[in-house]
Amino acid sequence: MVIVLKQKPDENKVEELMKRLRGMGLDIHQSRGQNSTILGLVGDTSAVDIDALSALEIVETVKRIQEPYKNANRKFHPADTVIEVGSVKLGGGNFAVIAGPCSVESHEQLCAVAADVKAAGAAMLRGGAFKPRTSPYAFQGLRGEGIKLLLEAKKETGLPIVTEIMDLSQLYLFDEVDVIQVGARNMQNFEMLKELGRLHKPILLKRGLSSTLQELLMSAEYIMAGGNQQVILCERGIRTFETATRNTLDLSAIPALRAMTHLPIIVDPSHATGHASMVKPMAVAAAAAGADGLMIEVHNDPANALCDGQQSLTPGQFADTMQAVQAVLPFACR
Numbered sequence: 001m002v003i004v005l006k007q008k009p010d011e012n013k014v015e016e017l018m019k020r021l022r023g024m025g026l027d028i029h030q031s032r033g034q035n036s037t038i039l040g041l042v043g044d045t046s047a048v049d050i051d052a053l054s055a056l057e058i059v060e061t062v063k064r065i066q067e068p069y070k071n072a073n074r075k076f077h078p079a080d081t082v083i084e085v086g087s088v089k090l091g092g093g094n095f096a097v098i099a100g101p102c103s104v105e106s107h108e109q110l111c112a113v114a115a116d117v118k119a120a121g122a123a124m125l126r127g128g129a130f131k132p133r134t135s136p137y138a139f140q141g142l143r144g145e146g147i148k149l150l151l152e153a154k155k156e157t158g159l160p161i162v163t164e165i166m167d168l169s170q171l172y173l174f175d176e177v178d179v180i181q182v183g184a185r186n187m188q189n190f191e192m193l194k195e196l197g198r199l200h201k202p203i204l205l206k207r208g209l210s211s212t213l214q215e216l217l218m219s220a221e222y223i224m225a226g227g228n229q230q231v232i233l234c235e236r237g238i239r240t241f242e243t244a245t246r247n248t249l250d251l252s253a254i255p256a257l258r259a260m261t262h263l264p265i266i267v268d269p270s271h272a273t274g275h276a277s278m279v280k281p282m283a284v285a286a287a288a289a290g291a292d293g294l295m296i297e298v299h300n301d302p303a304n305a306l307c308d309g310q311q312s313l314t315p316g317q318f319a320d321t322m323q324a325v326q327a328v329l330p331f332a333c334r
């Protein structure tokens with residue numbers, strides 16, 4: 001971090017500032033020119049408050065040179081993180097697909113879809129028990145009952161389960177859930193992220209609707225700062241001016257994040273596009289671009305799905321998509 005001081009600053013205040021910064025364990029390199037003084041801070045500046053520094057009378061500007069995320073930063077952890085869920089590995093060259101319905105509807109629906117996605121090569125089962133719906137009148141999910149059904153499907157198929165938490169008050173229901181999903185709308189629910197940081201299980205963190213990649217990594221940092229290093233990042237499309245798709249899939253997030261972080265990166269082409277017909281091409285594109293995995297919505301009867309039927313693949317379409325994805329994996333950019 002570099003602090004540029006105003007011309008002819010009050011020397012007492014400069015001394016005071018340097019003392020404060022040294023007190024934070026930082027080394028200071030001073031460079032005094034004719035017109036300006038520059039303080040270069042060396043050390044871990046992640047806890048330094050730029051706004052507080054900028055507000056000081058003697059400070060002209062403050063510039064961060066190092067990224068504000070440390071645990072998630074590839075610079076401090078060059079090797080890819082591999083997340084293990086039972087016998088499934090994700091990241092570091094291990095590709096895995098999570099598939100299942102948008103929401104858990106019944107034992108029959110979930111177990112039928114689970115068996116089909118497993119047969120097609122899915123490594124984990126998804127299904128929403130708590131659903132973040134735009135309308136309060138839309139189906140809100142089976143809640144605790146939905147988690148019970150997911151555990152039954154896990155028992156039947158052996159697939160680890162991934163499901164979304166919407167509020168910390170639900171956490172007690174997630175003891176046997178293999179991967180806890182934090183949805184796009186909760187990406188910056190910092191109190192929840194802190195609490196999930198105390199757990200010893202993988203967290204699937206979806207990118208917020210209008211969040212930058214740095215903001216996504218700062219949210220991962222909240223979880224990791226608490227001690228939980230098992231974070232899977234998920235690109236699921238962002239809000240743009242385009243209306244032909246539900247969101248705009250930011251495929252460049254894959255190579256961009258790859259350079260910024262060691263955490264595994266998966267792509268959700270279902271919520272990104274909002275149309276079943278667009279899921280296969282975007283799944284293949286994401287795999288080719290180097291994603292570590294995919295999350296795809298599959299329903300045995302999309303026309304009658306209680307949530308997101310228009311973007312759900314039939315089991316047959318999912319099997320076809322899996323084949324296309326497998327075919328491109330040997331040529332993926334990594």
Ligand code: PEP
Binds near residue numbers: 128132182183184271
């Ligand atoms: C989901 O995966 O069920 C979901 C609600 O996704 P998102 O948070 O990306 O909208």
Ligand code: MN
Binds near residue numbers: 271
């Ligand atoms: Mn959905």
